[in-house]
Amino acid sequence: xxxxxxxxxxxxxxxxxxxxxxxxxxxxxxxxxxxxxxxxxxxxxxxxxxxxxxxxxxxxxxxxxxxxxxxxxxxxxxxxxxxxxxxxxxxxxxxxxxxxxxxxxxxxxxxxxxxxxxxxxxxxxxxxxxxxxxxxxxxxxxxxxxxxxxxxxxxxxxxxxxxxxxxxxxxxxxxxxxxxxxxxxxxxxxxxxxxxxxxxxxxxxxxxxxxxxxxxxxxxxxxxxxxxxxxxxxxxxxxxxxxxxxxxxxxxxxxxxxxxxxxxxxxxxxxxxxxxxxxxxxxxxxxxxxxxxxxxxxxxxxxxxxxxxxxxxxxxxxxxxxxxxxxxxxxxxxxxxxxxxxxxxxxxxxxxxxxxxxxxxxxxxxxxxxxxxxxxxxxxxxxxxxxxxxxxxxxxxxxxxxxxxxxxxxxxxxxxxxxxxxxxxxxxxxxxxxxxxxxxxxxxxxxxxxxxxxxxxxxxxxxxxxxxxxxxxxxxxxxxxxxxxxxxxxxxxxxxxxxxxxxxxxxxxxxxxxxxxxxxxxxxxxxxxxxxxxxxxxxxxxxxxxxxxxxxxxxxxxxxxxxxxxxxxxxxxxxxxxxxxxxxxxxxxxxxxxxxxxxxxxxxxxxxxxxxxxxxxxxxxxxxxxxxxxxxxxxxxxxxxxxxxxxxxxxxxxxxxxxxxxxxxxxxxxxxxxxxxxxxxxxxxxxxxxxxxxxxxxxxxxxxxxxxxxxxxxxxxxxxxxxxxxxxxxxxxxxxxxxxxxxxxxxxxxxxxxxxxxxxxxxxxxxxxxxxxx
Numbered sequence: 001x002x003x004x005x006x007x008x009x010x011x012x013x014x015x016x017x018x019x020x021x022x023x024x025x026x027x028x029x030x031x032x033x034x035x036x037x038x039x040x041x042x043x044x045x046x047x048x049x050x051x052x053x054x055x056x057x058x059x060x061x062x063x064x065x066x067x068x069x070x071x072x073x074x075x076x077x078x079x080x081x082x083x084x085x086x087x088x089x090x091x092x093x094x095x096x097x098x099x100x101x102x103x104x105x106x107x108x109x110x111x112x113x114x115x116x117x118x119x120x121x122x123x124x125x126x127x128x129x130x131x132x133x134x135x136x137x138x139x140x141x142x143x144x145x146x147x148x149x150x151x152x153x154x155x156x157x158x159x160x161x162x163x164x165x166x167x168x169x170x171x172x173x174x175x176x177x178x179x180x181x182x183x184x185x186x187x188x189x190x191x192x193x194x195x196x197x198x199x200x201x202x203x204x205x206x207x208x209x210x211x212x213x214x215x216x217x218x219x220x221x222x223x224x225x226x227x228x229x230x231x232x233x234x235x236x237x238x239x240x241x242x243x244x245x246x247x248x249x250x251x252x253x254x255x256x257x258x259x260x261x262x263x264x265x266x267x268x269x270x271x272x273x274x275x276x277x278x279x280x281x282x283x284x285x286x287x288x289x290x291x292x293x294x295x296x297x298x299x300x301x302x303x304x305x306x307x308x309x310x311x312x313x314x315x316x317x318x319x320x321x322x323x324x325x326x327x328x329x330x331x332x333x334x335x336x337x338x339x340x341x342x343x344x345x346x347x348x349x350x351x352x353x354x355x356x357x358x359x360x361x362x363x364x365x366x367x368x369x370x371x372x373x374x375x376x377x378x379x380x381x382x383x384x385x386x387x388x389x390x391x392x393x394x395x396x397x398x399x400x401x402x403x404x405x406x407x408x409x410x411x412x413x414x415x416x417x418x419x420x421x422x423x424x425x426x427x428x429x430x431x432x433x434x435x436x437x438x439x440x441x442x443x444x445x446x447x448x449x450x451x452x453x454x455x456x457x458x459x460x461x462x463x464x465x466x467x468x469x470x471x472x473x474x475x476x477x478x479x480x481x482x483x484x485x486x487x488x489x490x491x492x493x494x495x496x497x498x499x500x501x502x503x504x505x506x507x508x509x510x511x512x513x514x515x516x517x518x519x520x521x522x523x524x525x526x527x528x529x530x531x532x533x534x535x536x537x538x539x540x541x542x543x544x545x546x547x548x549x550x551x552x553x554x555x556x557x558x559x560x561x562x563x564x565x566x567x568x569x570x571x572x573x574x575x576x577x578x579x580x581x582x583x584x585x586x587x588x589x590x591x592x593x594x595x596x597x598x599x600x601x602x603x604x605x606x607x608x609x610x611x612x613x614x615x616x617x618x619x620x621x622x623x624x625x626x627x628x629x630x631x632x633x634x635x636x637x638x639x640x641x642x643x644x645x646x647x648x649x650x651x652x653x654x655x656x657x658x659x660x661x662x663x664x665x666x667x668x669x670x671x672x673x674x675x676x677x678x679x680x681x682x683x684x685x686x687x688x689x690x691x692x693x694x695x696x697x698x699x700x701x702x703x704x705x706x707x708x709x710x711x712x713x714x715x716x717x718x719x720x721x722x723x724x725x726x727x728x729x730x731x732x733x734x735x736x737x738x739x740x741x742x743x744x745x746x747x748x749x750x751x752x753x754x755x756x757x758x759x760x761x762x763x764x765x766x767x768x769x770x771x772x773x774x
Contacts, residue, residue, distance in 0.1 A: 008122065008193040010129070016093060017126040018071060019189065021134040022181035029175050030089045030105035032157040040104040041160055043070075043091040044137055044176070048169045054139065066171065067136035072178065074131050075099045076123050077106070085112060087119055089178065093130055104176065111180075117418055118186045125194045138174025142166060184358075184380050184387060191414055244390075244415060251376075251390035254339065254363065258396065261340045266310040268294055273315075273322035284324060286315045291621040297324060298345070303359075303404050305343050307370070307617050312403060329405045338403055339396040340364045341376065342616065357381060361397055362616075365431050369556070370616045374427040375420055384409035389416045429461040437562040438463030438485055439554045439611070464552040466544070466606060467527040475600055476607075480565035484606055485552055488527075500542060505532045507545035512538055512598075513589045513744055525599055537595040540602065548605040549588065555609040557618020563631070569604035570632040577601050578665065579650045581634035583658035584625035585740040591669040626658070659707045660694060663735060666743045671752045673698035680724045687724055691717070693732075697750060701731040709736070 008017050032040060047070050059065050073090040080086035090102040107116075122131050155161075161173045180186065270289030275282065286295035286306070295306040295315050304326060306315060312328070319326045329335065344360045358380055362373035377388040377397050386401060386408040388394045398411055416424070430440060440461050465485040473481055505517045508531070516534050524531040524541035533539030540548075553562060574581055576597050577590070587605060592598045612622040629635050635647075649655050649664040653676045667674045678696035680687050693702040702725065708714040718734075725732040733746060744751070 007196075008126075008131075008189055016071075016073060016130040016132045017122065017193070019122070019131070019133045019180065019186065021179040022185065027135075027177040027179055028108065028111045029177055031108055032105040032160070034157055036103050036105050037155050037157055037160050039091060039102050040176070041155060043095065043102075043104060044161070044173060045165065046095070047137060048171075048173070057136075066139040066141075067177075068139055069134065069136050070176070071132055072104075072135050072176070073099075073102065074107075074119055074123070074133060075103075076120055080106070083109065083112075085116055085120065087112065087116065089176070092132060107178075111178075114183050115180055115186050118183070118190045122190045122193060125190070133178055133180055135176060135178045137176055139171040140174055142170065142172055182380065182383070184378065184385060185383060187417060188387070188412060188414060247390045248392060251392035255392055255396070258338075258340050262310070262336065262338070264310075266308050266314075268292070268308070268311055268314070271311065271314045271318045273297070273318040273324065275322070284319065284322065286311075286318055287621075292618065293621060297326065302326065303343065303345070303406075305345065307342055307364075309338050309341070309400065309403065327405070329402060332403065335399050335403050337396055338400045339376075339393070341397070341400055342370070342373065343400070343404070344370075359401075361400065364616045365427070366617070367434060367436070367556075367615055368427065368430050369613050371613075372427050372430045373616055374424040375416070379406070379408065381406075386411045387414050388412070389414070389420075426461070433461040433463065435461065435463040437483075437553050437556050437558065437560075437609075438465075439550065439552055439609075439613075440464070464547075464550075466547055466552060467529075469526065469528050472526045472599065472603065476603055477568065479561070480568055480607065483553060483562045483565040484603070501530070501532060504540075504542035504545065507542050508532055508534070508538070508540055511540070511545045511548060511590055512593075513591070525595060526602060534593075536593045538593070538598055539595075544602060548590070548602045549610075551608050551610050552606050553609040554611050554613045555623055557614040557620055557622065559620070565607045566609060566628070567632045569607035570628060570634065573601060573604045573608075574632075574634055581629045581632075581647055581658070581661075582665075583662040583740075585662050585737075586665065588741060591665075657705075657707060659737060659740075660705050662740055663703070663705050663743070664695070667695065667697075667747070670744075670747065672747060672750050674703070678702065680721060680730075681728050683724060683727070686720050686727070691721055691724070693721070699731075699750065701733055701750070703733045703735065706734050706736050 008019055010017055047068060050068075054066055054068050056064050057067050071092055073092050075088045075090050077086045077088045078084045087107045088099065088103050089105050089107060090099050091104060092102075095102055119131070166172050181189065268288040271286060271294070272288075273284050273286050275284050277283075282299050284297040284299065285293050286297065286304075287293050294308060294311055295304055297304045297319055304312070304315060304319065306312060313332075316326055316328055341361050341363050344362055345358075346360075358378055360375050361377045361379070362370075363376050365373060376390065376393050377386060379386045379401060384407075386398065388397050388411065391413055394411060394413060398408065401408060426442075433440065441464050442461060463485055465487040467488040468484065468486050473484070473486060476484065501521065509515055509517050512534065514534055516536075517532050518535060519532070521530050522533050522539045523529070524544055525537075525539050526544045527541060529541040529543070531539050531541040531544075553566065573587075577592055578586065587608065587610075590598060590601050590605075592601055608628075614622055623631070626635070647655055647658070647661055649661050649668065651664065651668040653664050655661040655664055664674070664676075675696045677692040677694065680691040680693065680702075682688075682690075694705045695703040697703060704718070704721065706718060709718065722732065724730070735743070735746065739746060
């Protein structure tokens with residue numbers, strides 16, 4: 001973290017603004033290409049002539065390594081066709097030649113994601129002078145097994161130095177590493193540099209550099225420093241300062257709302273702690289009596305993050321009852337001025353290595369998802385620095401951290417980065433949209449700027465909607481129609497671009513698992529847009545196919561009339577398409593070939609939420625697909641064994657889980673003959689208990705649905721079955737949950753060819769359903 005002595009200074013001989021080294025053992029390298037090896041060799045070999053500067057340092061693994069400190073230049077390269085925001089690592093200007101002559105490699109994209117914005121800002125502020133940073137050359141003791149020079153050796157990015165050159169200097173020469181500060185400190189350093197560099201100076205720039213800008217302007221700059229860092233203004237209103245004033249005004253309104261929030265008790269009853277393990281990671285969640293997750297305690301030492309700060313004392317008590325040694329600060333009773341905010345430790349834009357380090361303080365907004373809440377500040381546990389973006393938020397956010405028993409060493413007020421501003425604008429757009437249970441859709445009407453990035457001024461979040469003809473609307477009961485959010489009742493057919501039709505052809509084929517899509521076009525059966533169709537008359541446009549896969553609704557943690565629409569849709573699908581409760585994976589494909597029934601199946605899928613995008617403070621816990629089937633009453637007659645759900649497949653076979661049900665229905669609808677639970681051959685060691693497979697296909701192939709491989713006993717049984725199949729030369733197909741979308745590929749050789757032609761004409765079952773419906 002920068003101190004009073006840490007500042008970006010000019011290197012006198014090169015007139016280059018040099019960033020101080022970061023206080024971290026982590027570093028980043030550069031991507032070296034063959035066209036930059038020559039400049040790399042010149043710089044490194046020249047630097048190695050000053051071996052008296054070699055130092056010992058601890059690396060990230062606390063091992064001692066040899067380093068030769070160097071200073072490098074950093075040059076923005078908008079001419080880079082791969083990434084116009086690329087930054088080149090170059091030899092310092094004193095090395096001579098153009099920046100192209102001195103180019104040694106590019107910063108990695110991951111590094112640009114971390115500090116790229118700050119480096120570009122610094123390059124602009126320091127112009128016409130160069131910018132640079134500290135770094136080092138890795139050196140390693142020579143070993144007897146080091147490479148030998150070949151007769152055809154030529155310098156390359158993989159081998160830029162010869163054995164003779166290494167012997168000459170006495171070290172194996174490694175990579176160049178950059179010693180940059182972390183993202184937060186670098187952001188503040190650049191703010192400070194901009195603050196110390198007024199737009200114009202009386203003396204020539206060279207004189208100002210030699211004299212030192214801070215010393216030249218003295219107290220004037222120090223007095224204006226805080227205002228300049230946060231607003232970008234020296235007292236004269238600018239767009240940036242006016243924006244900061246708006247942020248401060250909005251923050252003042254937050255203070256009034258938070259006072260009312262703190263006076264109201266939290267609504268959660270029966271708070272308790274539960275241990276959970278997923279993918280090898282353990283955590284403890286805090287829930288209320290209904291199962292709503294209100295907090296997470298990350299092992300081994302926290303923090304305890306909550307969706308409602310008012311519940312902290314009760315959550316801590318629940319963790320203690322669960323055996324977790326967690327406490328409240330000694331002065332907790334005095335920390336009452338906290339904000340209505342949550343802390344996230346999975347910040348949305350940082351370097352992946354920072355994801356578990358940087359704390360993001362998000363302001364709770366009603367109706368906005370937890371992942372879309374605006375950021376009001378960030379805390380870096382390594383440097384113990386809290387950065388807040390609006391002055392009125394400084395005190396309450398500081399109190400919020402103290403309630404987590406964290407005392408920041410420093411609190412800064414600074415403007416957010418461009419990425420944060422974009423993120424917060426999107427959060428504001430979500431709030432303004434008031435999307436309720438609808439799935440959010442981004443509508444970006446922005447004009448791209450000169451640097452290739454879109455301006456988010458015209459960004460809008462709108463509720464997902466659809467366009468339907470009057471005939472299609474009438475297929476849905478009147479009370480459920482509002483939740484289709486129909487924006488246009490009828491859209492006349494029009495000519496689409498050829499590439500759009502090709503996309504629609506592929507989407508239609510995927511949705512109905514068919515390749516029988518004809519070239520001629522007709523109006524979409526749901527909205528009237530020009531679309532391809534199958535020979536059986538399944539004509540649906542690209543947008544309708546996508547909506548059938550995504551739906552227009554989301555589960556936002558509230559219930560109401562929209563829930564009734566979803567229940568109707570699930571029940572109707574079970575009636576016309578699946579003859580019982582479907583698995584969630586079955587929604588991805590439609591097995592019907594009767595166009596009238598397919599219309600209903602498409603519209604029902606519009607009304608089924610596919611995502612659990614809960615609001616920051618939901619009214620209930622998120623629903624799994626099994627929960628939705630229970631709410632719809634489709635599991636009322638099914639028994640619940642120790643594992644899975646017993647249900648009957650379309651062909652009458654008893655299935656022990658929705659996973660098995662999905663596979664059995666696939667085999668049935670694709671005409672693959674199959675029997676259930678065939679016996680494996682007896683074996684005196686491998687099969688003494690009568691092991692069975694899940695299915696036996698007509699060609700003698702056994703099929704196993706492997707849904708619980710994470711359990712040791714289950715995995716051991718699968719291993720015995722596999723050995724039996726190998727021993728008795730049994731063809732065995734295994735299917736795991738992640739393979740459900742690949743069933744047509746897995747069983748491709750066993751699907752009768754008649755299946756394709758059968759998809760062109762209505763099946764007898766479809767005809768029966770039509771008669772029953774009539």
